[in-house]
Amino acid sequence: MKTSFKVISTLIFATFLIVSCSRKKDNFISRNYHAVTAEFNALYNGYNALEQGRSNLNESYFDDYWNVLPIERMQVTDEIMLPGESKNEDFSKAEDKAIKAVQKHSMDFGGKEKNPQIDEAYMLLGKARYFDQRFIPALEAFNYILYKYPASDKINQAKVWREKTNIRLENNELAIKNLKRLLFQEELKSQDLADATSILAQAYLNIKVVDSAVAQLEIAATATKSNEERGRYRFIQGQLYNELGYKDSANLAFDKVIELNRKTPRIYMISAHLEKVKNFDYEQGNKLEVSELLAELEENRENRPFLDKIYHQIGAYHLRNNSDSLAVAYYNKSLRTRSKDKILNARNYEILGDMNFDKSLYREAGMYYDSTMTSLNQDSKPYRIIKRKRDNLADVIYYEAIAQVNDSILHLVNLPEADKVAFFETFIEKLKQKAEEEKEEQERQEALDRNKGLITGGGIQGRPLNTPGGAPSQGSLFYFYNPTTVAYGKNEFVKIWGDRAQEDNWRWSNKSSSGAGNSNSGSEDILAAATEEELYDPQFYLSKIPSEEKEIDSISKERNYAYYQLGLIYKEKFKEFSLAKVKFQDLLKSNPEERLVLPSKYNLYKIYEALGENDEANIAKSEIIKNYPESRYATILSNPELASQFDEESPERLYERLYEQFENQEYDIVISKSEEYINSFDGESIVPKFELLKATASGRLYGYEAYQKAINYLAVTYANTEEGQQAQHLQTNILPKLASKDFVEESNDTSGNFKVIFKFENLETEAVLNFQKTLDEVLKNIKYYELTSSIDVYNASTKFVVVHGFKNGQVASTFDQLLTKEDKKKIKEPYFAMASANYQIVQVHKNLDAYLNVDNN
Known part of the structure; x- marks a missing residue:
């Protein structure tokens, strides 16, 4: 009896509690129950999901320190999401929790919300949508708070977030107006003030008002409670001062970042140090102090994740001090860190390319520019600039490779027999040494793989040769599943065969990697085709040396033409007169074809003039005038006043x-x-x-x-x-x-473009022009159509007079019906109509007869 009473009492109390906590009753218990449940259940889990999503967003975001950083670390993409889809599951979960809080715990009585946590739910909803890059729905959530909860303690936060969303929607002027009004009317808490002024700074940056942005960042950096934000704001301040040209103010801002030390992410401190080095005055500054700072940054173990940037800046420092060898060493060190910063890699490659270019090492420069382009976006302006540089070098690299290879071949051709044998014996010794080193490396790699369990039971990569059914044993890995062995195999393939395209007959010599500068492809093909016995036999290589006079002469001509082209390129394109002089002089010493002699001598004369070598210029001038008196070059040199007239030729x-x-x-x-x-x-x-x-x-x-x-x-x-x-x-x-000869079906042609064609064979041009003149007069009298004419050549004996402007094939085919009686007397020649698509095919393939045989007219 006593137990039954307890059970009944418990049930009655529980029923009373549930009824009392109904969303439809405005009482103390209901309000507090739903407020507490919403805050510590749905909203707690929702904010946890939101923070997890923001953390993932920050980790995946890569700051571009080569440009002014954005205030907020958030990558906005142009990816279009379908309804119900989300870029991030954490934000989707946060949104669901916010909606759940509203649906299950909202207590709206007479248009007034009794649950004090619902405005927080809408804040969570707006933030989740904002970070999920659905800015219009986010704006709706923030506007709803401003409309529904004007007395909320989150009202200022809602206003700030609304303007953040407006900025993302590129409504910068509206955001600036609203934020300035907020700052004027309200006494904001420190963090709200920091948030408002920082995004106001972003709006100013978006409209290129840099000085106003700097002022707002100063307020934000002072007001924020987050040292991470403070470090970012101060660093951006420094960047903006640099943009404005105030290096001293920039350095003060960077000093404030450095003072934060471990209180802010280390990347800000390292970048601040490097920015200060960039601002260093190389004329009056203390170079020893900067050198010691860079050495300290390099040696500090905590800076290992940032060595790519540090090495790059040390390289830049040495380059400014004209220590080119040290600069090259550090730029290469930066590249070897395998940095994820593509812009940094591109700059390293570009600087190394420019340094080689300045030294006239154009082939090496071209290789560096190739690497630069792989690190740049193809649609970007820097990519187009580098591509233009690289394209300018293409001819140099190509002809230098030809000259180098053919010079080597001709050198071998002219060697005495004993010297040829000695040369190839030395070459074979190097081959043997290389083969021994590769064998040792392969054995070392196999030993490493065996220790890792990749080679067991005498099979390949852990696959026993006698396994029943060919199934791999437990724990084994197939060769192509192991990245280490695949990479090793790729390297070996490239060593033997070079960089070959994936295509049929890839082993053929003419399938070797295309592109200028592959000067060793011929020798690589010979080595690849040689047997083990031939590989170490000097007679095999001696047999490959050209011996027929015709073949040697062809190689010599190709080499001479390469010299001539190089001389022109160095002279005209790069203004490298000394290099051009050497090429032309080498050409004239090589018994060139007659057609190259006179242009080479004239170019040498112009080069001597440019270099101030007047004696050599006078000798070259006299020789041209004496030996080639009838040439246009001699005319120019002997009568300079007629040069402008001679330019007509x-x-x-x-x-x-x-x-x-x-x-x-x-x-x-x-x-x-x-x-x-x-x-x-x-x-x-x-x-x-x-x-x-x-x-x-x-x-x-x-x-x-x-x-x-x-x-x-x-x-x-x-x-x-x-x-x-x-x-x-x-x-x-x-x-x-253009290859297709198939005519379109004109009855189904919907292009709305037809022509009327008059055909004239073996008729004088003057007569055709007279007909066109008469036709133009007739066309002016045709109403409702804007028709024009042209004369088109069909072949050597046939011309067309074509009338353009017909939108309908039927009208074109009945062209004569558009003419008045008087005009019909003027235009008596036969014509035919044709769709423009078919006219193009007829002109391309010269198959008018085939068209006229088709029942188109």
């Missing part, structure tokens, strides 16, 4: 006149004249331009096949010129689109 002026003829559709003349000028100016940089013009004219006159053949010749013969690269682009991307 310069290659550039001839090209301009020929291009004008091309635009006038005089394609047959362009083709014949181009061939004449190509032969006349052979070896000069203008030749590829004539080749491209000739190819285009051939395509216009003879069609697709002639164009394809000419473009292919240009792409192969002049691969390293701008025109050759343009031809390669046409060959790869444009020609395949």
Whole structure:
């Protein structure tokens, strides 16, 4: 009986408690129950999820210290999320908890919220959406607090977060207006003041008002309770002072960051030190003090994660002090740290490239520029600048490689037999030594792998050879699943075969890695194709030396042409007159073809003048005038006052006149004249331009096949010129689109572009022009249509007079019905209509007869 009474009493009390805690009753117990439950259940878990998400966001965010840091560490992406999706599960969880708190614990009576935790729930909701980069929904949550809870203790926070969201939505002016009003009207708590002024500073930065941003950051750095924020704000202050040119003020700001020491993330302190070094006055400053500071930063074990930046700055310091060798050493040290900072890596490579460029080591500079581009975004301006530098070096690298290889071959050709044998015996000794070292390295690697359990039971990578069914034993790893052995295999492949594309017949010699500067590809192919016995036999290598006069002569000509091109490039593009002089002099000593002699001597004369070597210039001038009196060079040198008139016959002026003829559709003349000028100016940089013009004219006159053949010749013969690269682009991307000869069905053509064509064969140009003139007069009388005409060459004997502007094929085919009776008497020639798409095919493939045989008209 006593037990039953206790049970009944408990049930009655529990029922009373549940009924009392209903959201629909406005009493003390209900209000406090739902407030406590919301705060210590849904909101507690929600804020934990929010902080976890923010922590992950900060860890994944990579600050760009090469530019002014943003106030808030948050990477905004352009990724579009579908409804219900989230960029971060933690923020999604925080949002769910906030919604749950509102749904289960809100107590709204007469439009007034009785649960004091619901405004906190909406704050959590807005923050979760903000960090999840759903700024419009976040703005709604913050605005709801301002509308629904004007007396909330979170009202100022809500205003600050609303303006943070406005800034993310690029409403900077609105955010500045609202924040200034907030700061004027309210007495904010320290952290709220710091938050308001810091984001106000960000808004000013966004609209490029730097001085106002600095002032607000000063307030924020003083007011914030977080040393992490204080360190960031002070560092940004220093960056902004540097931007404004106030180095002393910047250094004071950086000193305040350094004073925080371990109270703030170490990256801020290290970066502050390095920024101060960048501001160092190399003329009047104490270099010893800076040198000791950099040495201390380098040696401090706590700074190991930041050695990439420290080494880079030490390199910059030595470079400014003209200690180039030390600078190179430290830039390479920075690269060897495998830094995740791509901009830092790009700058290291670029500086090393520039240093090699300044030393006229263009091939090495090109390699560094290649590495620079791999660390840059292809759509960025720095990438385009480096690419332009690299493209300018392409020809130098290409011709230097040819000159180097062919010089080596010709040197071997001219050696006595005994010296050839001695040379290759020395080479074979080096091969044996290298093979021994690689064998030792392989054995060492296998021993390491065996210790790791990667090689067991005599099989490969832990796979016993006699395992039933070929199944791997427990704990074994297949070769290609192990990154160490895969990397080793890749390195061995590159050592033997070079960098080969993944394609059929990859072992063929002409499949070796393309690109200028691969001067060793020929020797690598010989080694790769040699048997074990041949590899160490001097006679094998002696048999590979060219012996036929024709082959040797071809190598010599190729080398001489490379010398000539290098001389021109060094002289014209890089103004390296000393290097250009050496190349032209070496060329003239090498028994060059006659076509290269006179241009080389004239270029040498101009180089002597540029270098102030007047005696050599006078000798070269006299020789040209005496030995080549009929040449244009002699005319220029003997009559300087006629030089400007003679420029009318310069290659550039001839090209301009020929291009004008091309635009006038005089394609047959362009083709014949181009061939004449190509032969006349052979070896000069203008030749590829004539080749491209000739190819285009051939395509216009003879069609697709002639164009394809000419473009292919240009792409192969002049691969390293701008025109050759343009031809390669046409060959790869444009020609395949023009290859189809299939006509479109004109009855289904919806392009709304048709033409009327009058065909004239073997008719004088004057007669065609007269017809066009008459046609233009007739077209003016046609109402409702804006029609124009043009004369297009079809082939050597056929011209078209084309009427443009028809939007309908039926109207085009009944063109004569648009004419008045008087105009019909003027235009009696037959015509046919054609869709513009088909007209293009006819002009490209010269297949008009095939079109007319199709029932299109």
